Amino acid sequence: MTDKNAELFERAQRVIPGGVNSPVRAFRAVGGTPRFISRAQGPYIFDAAGQRYIDYIGSWGPMILGHGHPAVLEAVQKAATEGFSFGAPTEREIELAEEIISLVPSIEQVRLVSSGTEAAMSAIRLARGATGRPMLIKFEGCYHGHADALLVKGGSGMATFGHPTSAGVPPEVVQHTLVLEYNNLEQLEEAFALHGDQLACVMLEPIAGNMNFVRAQVPFVRRLRELCTQHGALLAFDEVMTGFRVALGGAQSLYAQLIPGFAPDISVFGKVIGGGMPLAAFGASREVMSLLAPLGPVYQAGTLSGNPVATACGLATLREIRKPGFFDQLSATTASLVQGLDAAAQKAGVPMVFDHQGGMFGFFFASELPQHYNAVLATDKERFNRFFHAMLDRGVYLAPALYEAGFVSAAHTTDDIAATVSAAAEALALG
Ligand SMILES: Cc1ncc(COP(=O)(O)O)c(C=O)c1O
Numbered sequence: 001m002t003d004k005n006a007e008l009f010e011r012a013q014r015v016i017p018g019g020v021n022s023p024v025r026a027f028r029a030v031g032g033t034p035r036f037i038s039r040a041q042g043p044y045i046f047d048a049a050g051q052r053y054i055d056y057i058g059s060w061g062p063m064i065l066g067h068g069h070p071a072v073l074e075a076v077q078k079a080a081t082e083g084f085s086f087g088a089p090t091e092r093e094i095e096l097a098e099e100i101i102s103l104v105p106s107i108e109q110v111r112l113v114s115s116g117t118e119a120a121m122s123a124i125r126l127a128r129g130a131t132g133r134p135m136l137i138k139f140e141g142c143y144h145g146h147a148d149a150l151l152v153k154g155g156s157g158m159a160t161f162g163h164p165t166s167a168g169v170p171p172e173v174v175q176h177t178l179v180l181e182y183n184n185l186e187q188l189e190e191a192f193a194l195h196g197d198q199l200a201c202v203m204l205e206p207i208a209g210n211m212n213f214v215r216a217q218v219p220f221v222r223r224l225r226e227l228c229t230q231h232g233a234l235l236a237f238d239e240v241m242t243g244f245r246v247a248l249g250g251a252q253s254l255y256a257q258l259i260p261g262f263a264p265d266i267s268v269f270g271k272v273i274g275g276g277m278p279l280a281a282f283g284a285s286r287e288v289m290s291l292l293a294p295l296g297p298v299y300q301a302g303t304l305s306g307n308p309v310a311t312a313c314g315l316a317t318l319r320e321i322r323k324p325g326f327f328d329q330l331s332a333t334t335a336s337l338v339q340g341l342d343a344a345a346q347k348a349g350v351p352m353v354f355d356h357q358g359g360m361f362g363f364f365f366a367s368e369l370p371q372h373y374n375a376v377l378a379t380d381k382e383r384f385n386r387f388f389h390a391m392l393d394r395g396v397y398l399a400p401a402l403y404e405a406g407f408v409s410a411a412h413t414t415d416d417i418a419a420t421v422s423a424a425a426e427a428l429a430l431g
């Protein structure tokens with residue numbers, strides 16, 4: 001443990017609750033002192049004590065090109081010189097909207113906002129406005145930001161209403177939110193049978209990155225799509241994490257390959273579309289999006305929405321990742337990491353399972369891949385925590401909680417992967 005990080009943590013805790021501006025950064029799940037990051041370059045982050053780490057968090061997803069990509073840096077520097085914020089429309093917003101729409105065929109219009117929380121919250125309001133219905137379904141273990149109606153966990157029975165997971169959220173605020181088990185078809189059928197005519201939308205993380213890495217199974221997504229269509233509820237894909245990350249067209253493009261004609265009704269994006277700047281978006285058909293103010297009755301607004309520096313950053317990032325071969329290369333890097341870690345685990349005789357898609361991966365200390373949140377909870381947390389610290393000590397920065405996915409960037413080299421795998425072999429041998 002370096003003194004400089006401990007010293008900064010002490011100081012931070014005096015003026016910032018818990019010393020952090022977003023809870024998971026505090027290392028509470030794994031214990032120990034969070035690293036205070038002073039700079040980053042390519043696949044590396046450097047802490048306040050000058051220690052270098054291979055970064056598998058990538059700011060929790062956005063840094064798909066690695067840190068300080070020259071084309072992105074240039075675009076941001078140019079935009080900053082032109083002005084930080086105008087509170088008036090710009091051509092760059094149109095360009096970014098056009099870029100997003102060209103890559104995601106299910107959406108015809110998009111609105112830019114500043115965070116994934118804001119995008120998901122606005123998408124729900126839009127779905128409620130479009131259907132005139134109050135209820136929504138979410139799934140245990142999926143995170144859609146911290147809007148009141150989404151801070152909810154399941155009730156005791158099947159398809160019962162949930163309880164707030166945060167103080168400050170009155171039970172009445174979550175009374176319209178139904179929380180179901182991920183990948184549980186039976187509960188889904190029951191919920192639609194009981195509440196189908198009251199449902200405004202179902203919100204799904206198609207590959208849930210907030211319970212490490214759990215895929216929605218294809219039959220589950222297929223049936224979910226059918227039920228939403230039959231009952232007139234909107235299917236909202238929260239692709240804040242998976243969008244432009246697991247594939248150029250997001251997770252929905254992968255399901256569309258497996259389910260003929262598949263498309264969600266609303267899509268929510270964040271992270272990669274901002275390239276590391278505060279930017280997120282939600283999009284849908286022109287018909288649904290035209291319900292938003294100023295055209296329609298659903299209110300939604302933002303002082304910094306479509307910020308010119310953030311849009312420059314996002315646009316430059318999307319233009320890089322849409323270059324031919326980008327995702328093949330990124331996927332190959334992720335696959336080589338996962339294969340290396342898997343081989344190290346097998347050699348050490350440690351039961352570990354892995355999954356990955358595009359530039360996102362997950363691993364569990366378990367003998368089979370969990371399909372829902374309770375199964376994630378049943379994996380070996382103590383072992384994860386020991387592994388996390390052993391890796392950190394060896395200069396590899398994994399997410400500091402077993403509930404989080406990992407991210408690989410285009411800047412990670414074969415040497416970085418090899419160094420990570422040999423660190424893992426040592427870490428696993430420690431027990
Ligand atoms: C799937 C998903 N949706 C929404 C959010 C909220 O985004 P933000 O942190 O930008 O508010 C996150 C954040 O991690 C996320 O992973």
